[in-house]
Amino acid sequence: MPQLPEKIHELTVGQLSARSGAAVSALHFYESKGLISSRRTSGNQRRYTRDTLRRVAFVRAAQRVGIPLATIREALAELPEERTPTRADWARLSEAWRSELDDRINQLNRLRDHLTDCIGCGCLSLATCVLSNPDDAFGERGAGSRLMREDGGARAQP
Ligand code: FES
Numbered sequence: 001m002p003q004l005p006e007k008i009h010e011l012t013v014g015q016l017s018a019r020s021g022a023a024v025s026a027l028h029f030y031e032s033k034g035l036i037s038s039r040r041t042s043g044n045q046r047r048y049t050r051d052t053l054r055r056v057a058f059v060r061a062a063q064r065v066g067i068p069l070a071t072i073r074e075a076l077a078e079l080p081e082e083r084t085p086t087r088a089d090w091a092r093l094s095e096a097w098r099s100e101l102d103d104r105i106n107q108l109n110r111l112r113d114h115l116t117d118c119i120g121c122g123c124l125s126l127a128t129c130v131l132s133n134p135d136d137a138f139g140e141r142g143a144g145s146r147l148m149r150e151d152g153g154a155r156a157q158p
Pocket of ligand 1: 121122129
């Protein structure tokens with residue numbers, strides 16, 4: 001990983017990419033989603049402050065554990081004065097996201113267990129297949145087809 005001289009306070013997108021490990025396209029995407037920001041030079045080139053490196057590391061770490069970008073953006077927006085997340089911020093947020101991840105892992109474990117019943121079947125029946133109709137979601141809304149609108153018109157299958 002290339003080292004940056006201490007006196008450099010702003011980074012080009014190429015430097016930020018090389019230092020953070022994120023592709024230039026990913027950095028542009030993060031910027032379009034408001035996760036990082038830059039200023040433009042007179043030649044219309046992006047310049048990022050040095051602390052953007054930590055912001056990118058935060059975003060990538062959160063993404064790696066499956067946190068949606070919208071949730072990451074909300075977390076960053078809650079930090080005062082668009083501060084770069086500190087060690088304490090990461091500790092607090094990762095603790096809050098832990099239970100959400102546990103729920104998702106439990107749900108995936110249940111789906112994996114049900115997948116065994118589907119292997120070689122292929123019916124995708126709303127009545128019997130737990131993957132087609134997890135937790136019998138349609139059954140909870142009453143008997144009969146849940147894929148038709150009340151006025152009788154067809155509705156796209158969820
Ligand atoms: S595909 Fe038949 S039970 Fe799931």
